[in-house]
Amino acid sequence: MKRPVKDFMTTDVVTVRRDADVHELEKLFIEHGVHGLPVVDENDRLVGVVSQSDLVGWHYQLGIDGAGFYDLPQLQPSPEIEDEENAALEEEERREEEQEALPLTDIKTASVEEVMTPLVHAIREENSAIEAAARMLRHGIHRLVVVNGDLRVRGIISAMDLLRLIPGVESTARTAMG
Numbered sequence: 001m002k003r004p005v006k007d008f009m010t011t012d013v014v015t016v017r018r019d020a021d022v023h024e025l026e027k028l029f030i031e032h033g034v035h036g037l038p039v040v041d042e043n044d045r046l047v048g049v050v051s052q053s054d055l056v057g058w059h060y061q062l063g064i065d066g067a068g069f070y071d072l073p074q075l076q077p078s079p080e081i082e083d084e085e086n087a088a089l090e091e092e093e094r095r096e097e098e099q100e101a102l103p104l105t106d107i108k109t110a111s112v113e114e115v116m117t118p119l120v121h122a123i124r125e126e127n128s129a130i131e132a133a134a135r136m137l138r139h140g141i142h143r144l145v146v147v148n149g150d151l152r153v154r155g156i157i158s159a160m161d162l163l164r165l166i167p168g169v170e171s172t173a174r175t176a177m178g
Contacts, residue, residue: 006125009155018113048116
């Protein structure tokens with residue numbers, strides 16, 4: 001456990017720029033199957049983290065569920081239509097077409113910086129596994145962003161990475177899984 005974090009961290013880390021659009025962020029989450037990403041500035045320095053929970057919270061906190069979009073005056077039926085039944089049918093058909101043609105995420109956008117958490121729990125790549133474990137326990141978190149002296153992202157260290165360092169844990173887990 002005295003080995004440096006850089007010896008067992010995950011190095012294939014996807015990052016997102018703080019000026020990226022939330023739609024780009026959504027795409028990264030889906031393409032890479034991750035739940036969170038380190039956020040970097042234009043110089044690739046760590047400035048925050050963003051999670052799927054941050055993104056969902058942003059959507060719902062701002063009431064961005066798409067419903068209000070369809071109430072816009074330019075999307076309402078023309079006053080020339082006198083037959084209420086025809087107007088209702090046409091309105092329903094138009095809304096269905098609009099919903100199919102307009103993804104929910106196209107309704108509102110923001111930069112990743114507006115959604116991210118600027119508080120980052122990070123550790124230097126030369127710090128020990130013991131220090132990484134202590135920080136995770138102290139802050140009640142499951143991973144740390146690993147950075148170099150210039151705050152450039154070098155990797156991620158997770159609680160699972162630390163668990164694998166404890167002698168016998170992996171073999172015991174494999175035996176228990178059968």
